[in-house]
Amino acid sequence: MTQSTQHSRPHIIGLTGSIGMGKSTVADMFRDNGVPVFDADAAVHILQGPGGELVSAIEAEFPGTTIGEGSDAYVDRQKLGAAVLGDKDKLARLEALMHPAVGEMRAQFFADNADVPMVVFDIPLLFEKGGADYVDTIVTVSAPGDVQRERVLARPGMSEEKFAHILGLQTPDAEKRARSDHVVDTGVTLEETAAAVKQLVDQIGQKLAQNADQSDI
Numbered sequence: 001m002t003q004s005t006q007h008s009r010p011h012i013i014g015l016t017g018s019i020g021m022g023k024s025t026v027a028d029m030f031r032d033n034g035v036p037v038f039d040a041d042a043a044v045h046i047l048q049g050p051g052g053e054l055v056s057a058i059e060a061e062f063p064g065t066t067i068g069e070g071s072d073a074y075v076d077r078q079k080l081g082a083a084v085l086g087d088k089d090k091l092a093r094l095e096a097l098m099h100p101a102v103g104e105m106r107a108q109f110f111a112d113n114a115d116v117p118m119v120v121f122d123i124p125l126l127f128e129k130g131g132a133d134y135v136d137t138i139v140t141v142s143a144p145g146d147v148q149r150e151r152v153l154a155r156p157g158m159s160e161e162k163f164a165h166i167l168g169l170q171t172p173d174a175e176k177r178a179r180s181d182h183v184v185d186t187g188v189t190l191e192e193t194a195a196a197v198k199q200l201v202d203q204i205g206q207k208l209a210q211n212a213d214q215s216d217i
């Protein structure tokens with residue numbers, strides 16, 4: 001008897017890339033192709049924003065890094081960044097606070113999208129935090145180092161030192177590319193990158209459909 005072609009769960013694409021490589025832009029391109037995206041950075045913003053679940057825990061751990069009182073209080077990310085980004089132990093403590101709550105939000109997103117063929121988890125620290133183990137396909141966004149540098153240094157509040165420091169915290173781009181199933185080049189035009197993302201979504205979709213057919217036999 002023919003079984004239903006329904007998948008048991010969506011295929012998970014882990015999208016990552018180093019600072020300024022174009023991850024958020026490429027995540028939007030996946031959305032343009034109808035693929036739901038879980039944005040780990042956006043989850044962190046919610047948890048740290050006004051009324052966010054972790055604001056008081058962050059104030060307790062890193063005094064003076066939040067603004068306001070009670071349910072309106074929120075994290076001053078510039079102050080928190082200044083407090084933790086230069087100190088490995090403090091950064092690890094912040095990550096340990098954030099990680100479980102982000103994981104819960106990701107699980108909720110996954111449950112909310114149980115009926116689609118594929119979803120994207122946009123996770124900046126996919127390799128650094130072991131996320132590579134729970135995704136099905138790893139996609140890294142990458143551009144030449146000089147393009148990355150130019151993009152990042154154009155951002156307000158960024159300096160050569162800060163850029164160098166953040167790069168030092170992240171798995172090198174070459175290693176990310178080597179450990180990925182696919183690399184999306186963002187050192188080209190937006191149109192070219194958008195076409196590459198569409199092709200990738202089509203390719204993964206076709207593979208999933210083929211596998212569903214086979215399990216049908």
Ligand SMILES: CC(C)(COP(=O)(O)OP(=O)(O)OC[C@H]1O[C@@H](n2cnc3c(N)ncnc32)[C@H](O)[C@@H]1O)[C@@H](O)C(=O)NCCC(=O)NCCS
Binds near residue numbers: 019078091124169
């Ligand atoms: C330190 C914070 C407050 C700084 O915020 P700010 O708005 O100033 O910078 P932004 O978030 O845009 O980060 C700038 C760059 O630093 C990189 N970065 C941020 N946190 C980390 C980290 N823990 N390790 C390596 N790189 C990092 C980002 O990828 C980005 O490219 C913020 O990045 C933060 O809360 N980071 C911790 C996130 C976390 O714990 N993630 C793990 C759970 S999923």
Ligand SMILES: Nc1ncnc2c1ncn2[C@@H]1O[C@H](COP(=O)(O)OP(=O)(O)OP(=O)(O)O)[C@@H](O)[C@H]1O
Binds near residue numbers: 185187
């Ligand atoms: N082909 C391309 N693909 C993606 N982004 C491009 C491309 N060409 C130019 N850009 C520009 O590069 C910038 C990439 O920024 P984006 O915020 O997407 O990076 P990010 O990797 O998410 O950053 P971060 O991890 O530091 O938060 C955007 O301003 C985008 O318009």
